[in-house]
Amino acid sequence: MTAVPQFDPVIHPPARLQLAAALSEVNDMEFGRARDLLGVSDSVLSKHLAQMQEAGYVRLRKAPLGGRQRTWLVLTTQGRAALKAHVRALQDLAGIVG
Amino acid sequence: MTAVPQFDPVIHPPARLQLAAALSEVNDMEFGRARDLLGVSDSVLSKHLAQMQEAGYVRLRKAPLGGRQRTWLVLTTQGRAALKAHVRALQDLAGIVG
DNA sequence: CTGTTCTCTTTCCATAATGGAAAGTCAGAT
DNA sequence: ATCTGACTTTCCATTATGGAAAGAGAACAG
Numbered sequence: 001m002t003a004v005p006q007f008d009p010v011i012h013p014p015a016r017l018q019l020a021a022a023l024s025e026v027n028d029m030e031f032g033r034a035r036d037l038l039g040v041s042d043s044v045l046s047k048h049l050a051q052m053q054e055a056g057y058v059r060l061r062k063a064p065l066g067g068r069q070r071t072w073l074v075l076t077t078q079g080r081a082a083l084k085a086h087v088r089a090l091q092d093l094a095g096i097v098g
Numbered sequence: 099m100t101a102v103p104q105f106d107p108v109i110h111p112p113a114r115l116q117l118a119a120a121l122s123e124v125n126d127m128e129f130g131r132a133r134d135l136l137g138v139s140d141s142v143l144s145k146h147l148a149q150m151q152e153a154g155y156v157r158l159r160k161a162p163l164g165g166r167q168r169t170w171l172v173l174t175t176q177g178r179a180a181l182k183a184h185v186r187a188l189q190d191l192a193g194i195v196g
Numbered sequence: 197c198t199g200t201t202c203t204c205t206t207t208c209c210a211t212a213a214t215g216g217a218a219a220g221t222c223a224g225a226t
Numbered sequence: 227a228t229c230t231g232a233c234t235t236t237c238c239a240t241t242a243t244g245g246a247a248a249g250a251g252a253a254c255a256g
Contacts, residue, residue, distance in 0.1 A: 007112050013242085014105050021191035031204070041245055046205055048243095068202055069252055087188050093119035113214085129233070139216055144234055146214095160223095166231055167223055199255085206249070213242070220235070226228080 007089065010055040011082045015040065016048050020057065020083045023075035028061065031071040049073065057082055105187065108153040109180045113138065114146050118155065118181045121173035126159065129169040147171065155180055 011020055015038055022037055023029055029037075035045045052058040057079030061072040075083075109118055113136055120135055121127055127135075133143045150156040155177030159170040173181075 007115070009112075012112060014107075014110060015243085017105070017188075018191065021188070040243095042204060043206080043246080044244055050205085062204095064253085067253065069204085071204065087185075090115070090119070090185050090188060093116065111213085138214095140233060141217080141235080142215055148234085160233095162224080165224070167233085169233065197256105201254080202252090204250090206247100208247080209245090211242100211244085213240100215240080216238090218235100218237085221233085223230105223232095225230075 008082055008086060010051060011057065011079075011086055015044070016052060017083075017086070019045075019048065019052070019073075020075060020079055023058070023073055024080055024083055028072040028074045030065075031073065034073055052079065055079075055082075106180055106184060108149060109155065109177075109184055113142070114150060115181075115184070117143075117146065117150070117171075118173060118177055121156070121171055122178055122181055126170040126172045128163075129171065132171055150177065153177075153180075 011017055018038060019034060022034065031042075031045065035042060038045060040048075049058060049060065053060065055078075057076055059074045059076050061074060062069055063072060064070065109115055116136060117132060120132065129140075129143065133140060136143060138146075147156060147158065151158065153176075155174055157172045157174050159172060160167055161170060162168065
């Protein structure tokens, strides 16, 4: 047999996986809230977002809130599919049903 | 709410996750077979195994086969549980049922 | 209009992880 | 005693990840 199917390198790393998972449960999330949720610095979240955007998994909506500009993170359909595929791949791989 | 629950750093990296998954489907696997399955070099597999052993997820059984000594990899109960927990954590996180 | 503040981005580093090649180890074959 | 096969360990190079600090843009103060 060849190799085991690879996981999506964009979505697999813990921080990005957790972010995708968190975003999958809401319509959108504020940048600052996501940063606190992951427990990382602004710069780190920003860099992860850049990669996820490049892969088309996340979209950033900039809109004012309380006077100041805020950035809202939205998991795209593609990102949602990638997350789901990851979970499914893992289940298949592990042969775990429940 | 504090941060998102962390994934087990020992079992989360792709190579080790795939190895754990592969081992979860069999009673044991030969070192060489696992190496080919993952598509890595001897040294790399050996190093991953060292970490998984240290975590108690894998046990190595050295036994002769065809005259030469071979190493058999066995996923421990603990390793199996860790894999299962990982999958479940992911499911919970993603809120994906099917 | 200019300076300040808030909210991200980008740059600059430092550290850790991952991978391969090559050298090292060890048991069994010769 | 030596050689060979099957890992293991060491050495290096590359990449990833993280934070701090400097940048950039928008809105507000004055």
